[in-house]
Amino acid sequence: MSDQGGLWGYAGRMGPTWLAGAVAAGPATMASLLTAGAGYGYTLLWVVILAALLGALGQYLAARLGYLTEEGLVSVVETHLGEGWAWVLVTDVVLAAGLAQLVIMQTAANVSALLTGVDARVWAVVWAVVLAVGLAGGGYRVAELGAKVLVSLVVLVFVATAVVVPIDPSAAAGGLVPQIPEGLSGALVAAGVLGGAVHVTLLVMQSYTIRARGWGREERGIVRFDIASSMLVAFGIYGLAIFLVAASVLYAPGVDAEAITEIGAAQALAPIAGEHATWLFLLGLLGAALSTLGGNTVVPPYVLADKLGWDGSIEDPRYRALVVCVALASAGGAFLGESFFSLLVLVLAFGLIGTPFAIVVVLYLLNDPEVVDETPPLPVNLAGMALLGVAVVTAGTFVREQAAAITDPFSAFAVLFAAGIGLATALLLVRFVRVTWRSMTTEA
Numbered sequence: 092m093s094d095q096g097g098l099w100g101y102a103g104r105m106g107p108t109w110l111a112g113a114v115a116a117g118p119a120t121m122a123s124l125l126t127a128g129a130g131y132g133y134t135l136l137w138v139v140i141l142a143a144l145l146g147a148l149g150q151y152l153a154a155r156l157g158y159l160t161e162e163g164l165v166s167v168v169e170t171h172l173g174e175g176w177a178w179v180l181v182t183d184v185v186l187a188a189g190l191a192q193l194v195i196m197q198t199a200a201n202v203s204a205l206l207t208g209v210d211a212r213v214w215a216v217v218w219a220v221v222l223a224v225g226l227a228g229g230g231y232r233v234a235e236l237g238a239k240v241l242v243s244l245v246v247l248v249f250v251a252t253a254v255v256v257p258i259d260p261s262a263a264a265g266g267l268v269p270q271i272p273e274g275l276s277g278a279l280v281a282a283g284v285l286g287g288a289v290h291v292t293l294l295v296m297q298s299y300t301i302r303a304r305g306w307g308r309e310e311r312g313i314v315r316f317d318i319a320s321s322m323l324v325a326f327g328i329y330g331l332a333i334f335l336v337a338a339s340v341l342y343a344p345g346v347d348a349e350a351i352t353e354i355g356a357a358q359a360l361a362p363i364a365g366e367h368a369t370w371l372f373l374l375g376l377l378g379a380a381l382s383t384l385g386g387n388t389v390v391p392p393y394v395l396a397d398k399l400g401w402d403g404s405i406e407d408p409r410y411r412a413l414v415v416c417v418a419l420a421s422a423g424g425a426f427l428g429e430s431f432f433s434l435l436v437l438v439l440a441f442g443l444i445g446t447p448f449a450i451v452v453v454l455y456l457l458n459d460p461e462v463v464d465e466t467p468p469l470p471v472n473l474a475g476m477a478l479l480g481v482a483v484v485t486a487g488t489f490v491r492e493q494a495a496a497i498t499d500p501f502s503a504f505a506v507l508f509a510a511g512i513g514l515a516t517a518l519l520l521v522r523f524v525r526v527t528w529r530s531m532t533t534e535a
Contacts, residue, residue, distance in 0.1 A: 108150050110300050110386045111293045112321035115146060116329050117383030118198045118376050119191065120287030122435035124330055125356040127280045128337025133259070136266030138284045138485075139334045143327035145478050146288025150297050150318045152453050152467075152475055157298035158308050159463040160456075163397035164298040168452060171462050172519075179515050180295070180452060181394045186508070187442040188292045188390040192417065194438045195387065196424035198431045199380035202373050215425030218381070222388050222418035227411045248375050249332035256339045256362045263335070271488060279440050282489035284334075286439035288326065289482055291449040292390050299393040299403060308465075356432070388418050437501065443486045444509045448516040450479045455523045 127135045153164070160167050169177035200215035207214075271281045306314060340362060356372065392413035396403045405411045427434065454475045456462045467475070490509040493502045 108154070108297070108300075108317045108321040109325075111150060111297055112326050113382040114296070114386040115288050115290070115293060115322065115326055116379060117287075117387075118195060118380045119283070119383075119435040119439045120330070121333060121376060121379055122356070122432050123280060123283030123287055123439055124333040125337045125341070126436055127284050128334045128339075129341035129356065130276065130280060131272050131338075132342040133263045133266030133335075133338045134270065134272060135281055135284060136263060136334065136338075137269050138281050139330050140267075140327075141481065142285050142288040143323055143330055145285070145481060146293070146326060147318055147323040148474055148478050149289050149294050149450065150322050151315070152450075152457065152471075152478075153294045153297035154301050154314050154318060155311075155467070156453055156457050156463070157301035158306055158311060158314060159465060160298075161302065161307055162298075163302060163393065163403060164295050164452070165394050165397040167298075167456055167462060169398070171456060171459060172452075176452075176519070177398055179512075180449065181398050183291055183445040183448055183512060184295050184394045185391045187290070187445050188387055190441060191292065191438045192384070192387055192391075192421045193424035193427060194431060194434045195380050195383050196421040197427050198424075198435060199377060199384060200425040201431050202377045202380065206370070206373055206377070212422075212425045215422040218384070219419050219422035222384055222421065223415045226385065226388055226418060227405060227415050248371065249336060250328060252336050252362060253332040256336055258335055258339050263338075266338075271485075278488045278492040279436060282440035282443050282485050283436040284330075284439075285481070285485050286441075286443035286446070287330075288322070289446055289478065290439065290442045291445040292387065292442060294446065294449045294453060295394060296386070296390045299389075299397070303404070384421070388421070389414060391417050440486075440489050441501075441505055441508070443482065444490060444505060445512050447479055447482045447486065448512050448519070450475070450482060451516055451519050451523070454479070455519065458523075459526075 124139065127139070156164065156167070165177050165180060168180055196215055196218065197211075199218050200211040203209070203214035203218070204211040271277050301314070337356070341356070392410055393403050395413055396407070396410045399409075401407050401409045403410055405414070454472070457475075458466050458472065460466060486509070490506060494506045497503050497506065
């Protein structure tokens with residue numbers, strides 16, 4: 092298969108990164124952006140812009156490895172780094188995606204309950220069954236189609252609102268100066284915003300969705316177009332629109348970022364929707380939740396099937412059974428006790444903790460000539476290192492604040508997980524430096 096050039100030819104074939112974009116533009120990202128704008132005004136605008144840029148870069152690096160190897164990431168790791176490292180990656184992904192699955196299902200169920208008056212636990216079972224039947228029956232292409240439609244609709248709603256609200260240009264310009272508000276809330280929200288685009292789940296799933304689409308190195312043109320149109324343009328506009336609306340409409344000095352709820356956040360749409368703002372916002376939140384569930388459900392089955400040597404498609408009954416199990420297990424999210432709006436931000440921050448390890452894995456493999464026959468040019472590697480640095484600093488700031496004020500089991504688990512995955516990341520970096528140095532000295 093080869094690229095069918097031209098804008099319209101590309102537009103008709105794009106898809107894999109739109110599935111990642113649907114996961115990225117989910118309710119957790121929406122909650123993080125609204126909390127950032129409402130709690131801190133334009134202060135974190137630089138994080139919103141950086142998230143779109145680095146999100147696109149991360150997708151490109153993962154996609155490059157995917158189309159050059161034409162294998163799933165876990166298989167490549169097991170072959171070239173060893174089984175132990177493969178299991179570390181699988182554990183990282185399953186923990187991040189599994190926690191996200193529960194909280195996002197909690198969101199979908201509770202929003203459905205608010206809209207209909209039917210108990211959230213009933214809705215959780217309904218949506219879990221819909222996921223199981225839809226994904227096990229139609230597979231990847233069903234999730235991809237739903238992602239394109241729902242993400243596009245959600246983006247349009249917030250863009251329309253951003254057009255009519257007053258935005259302060261001078262205050263917005265001040266938000267381009269990098270700074271993280273002091274305290275746990277500031278670090279948490281910044282990590283949540285960045286984690287919406289730079290997330291271990293998004294990086295890992297890209298290699299599998301590229302493979303599911305059957306794209307190889309001949310399709311590198313459509314891969315770049317797919318990434319630019321989805322993560323950079325659609326997700327970038329989505330993030331900016333939500334953040335600017337929240338900063339313009341909801342922000343007031345003294346507002347507690349942790350106290351913002353879904354009903355309070357709905358008032359961001361009041362300038363365009365008036366008394367219907369709450370309903371419109373809740374419908375958008377539900378659409379974002381369902382599109383994210385469609386993409387996120389298949390991630391644990393992808394990596395587990397790859398590690399166990401199964402075919403990662405619905406033709407393999409074992410993979411199909413994994414999809415059904417993950418979909419049905421997500422109904423347990425309705426029984427989480429915390430407010431889903433606050434938990435959404437925590438989910439992204441937690442996922443960001445495991446992201447540096449995935450970035451190191453991808454960069455390591457991309458620069459190993461035994462893995463790929465086209466190692467990245469220097470600018471791509473430098474950009475990848477910048478991506479790693481930003482992820483480490485942002486996640487590290489969040490973990491440091493969590494460690495200084497451990498108040499619940501989640502905080503303790505986040506700190507322990509950060510210690511374990513941080514050690515694994517450091518060890519892999521040391522191995523990468525040793526291998527690279529040995530190769531350089533041998534050639535000399």
